Amino acid sequence: MLALSANGRLPKADYAIFADTGWEPRAVYRHLDRLEKEIAAPAGIPILRVSSGNIRRDALDPGHRFASMPLYILNQDGKQGMTRRQCTGEYKIKPIKRQVRELLGYPYPQRIPKDIFVEQWVGISTDEFHRAKDADVRYMRNRHPLIDLGWSRTDCVRYLSSLGLADTPKSSCLGCPFHGNAQWRHIRDTSPDEWQDVVEFDAAIRQGNARANAGGNRLLGQAFLHRSRVPLDQAPIDHVTAAEWAARQQELDDRAPMEEELENGVVDGCSPWACRAEADLVRDDFGLAS
Template structure:
């Protein structure tokens, strides 16, 4: 959408906002720098980079409140579950709303007057029209330009390719549990340092978040980044084992082969989160009594 606006194929936007969890792949930051340099700046469009903190460091800091990721849990009774996802709201939606209020001239806690709002573009294509939803505040009104012009994901890929941006990477945290096996393999095979980083994080969160543990509210079970619920360094990311497939089929709403490989399709983009997590949730990363 930024490219379409900068090239005059869509109306000119006033600004773009990137919510940074500070734990994206290096390829994403490199791509963002390129977009800013080659597309946005020449068109006079400013990209605001906003953040609520470093999601990885916050998870391991006993003095910091941590908004939990949707981690896969193996409870003491052997049953599987997930921790509730709070990270999208805390690390993406919250800083975007803060910046929007600043752009409007009414930073929190100043009340935004009735009738004052920003038109926010959300990049949902025709393949995912079911994800389109309204903002939950009156000072933001969501619009979906790709739906308006009838573009599918394939149309977007063709257009990016025509601009020399065929290698546009997916924006998501390095250690997002919604990754599919293909994404885990890409990290392992193309970026050894980032792979070591997520493997270390996976081990560090095994018993819950640092703050909960420090206050005596340990996770009653074990947490994992991979849906197989084994350490990431040992997870079957090159193939799905027969045992894993059998276990998955025994669960309600088990993922199909495509989701295992490609990850949760809807991901956790702001204002386009999937309505349900793939498995039943527990209430908190550190308080799963």
């Protein structure tokens, strides 16, 4: 959408906002720098980087209120579960809304008049039109330009390729539990130090986040980043699923949903208003979904 706006295919955006969890892959930060230099700055579109902190550091800090990640749990009785996902609300939605309020001139806790709002573009393509939703606050009105254009994911990739941006990386936390085997292998095989980082984090959260431990509220089971519920450096990430073979052979229609999710991660992409996993919405002072 930024490129489409910069090149006149969409109206010129006033701002682009990047919500930084503090734990994105280095490739994402490099790509963001490139977009700012080659696409946004020449078009006069400021990129605003906002943050609520570093999610990795916060998770291991017993003095910090940790917004839980969706960790895979293995209970003592052998039953499996997942912790509640609050990270999207805390580290994506909240800082974006805070920035929008400041741009409108009504920082929290000021009330925003009913007739004051921003039009927010959300990059959902026609493949995932079911994820297009209205904003949950009056001062933000969601629009989905890719759906308006009738663009699919394939159309987006084709356009990015025409601009020399075919290597656009997927934006998500380095240690996101929704990674599939292909993503875990990519980290291990292309960035050994980032792989060591996530392996160490996986071991550190085995009994839950640091604050829970400090308060004596340890998990009754064990927490893991990989859905197999074994330590990440022992997880079966080299298992190449039917989905990956199908992708290699361009026979995507035949892949099994469970195999696809195991290999490529939960199907839906990761972004503030369209995260991979749905969660119950809880209201707080910012009107956030947490």
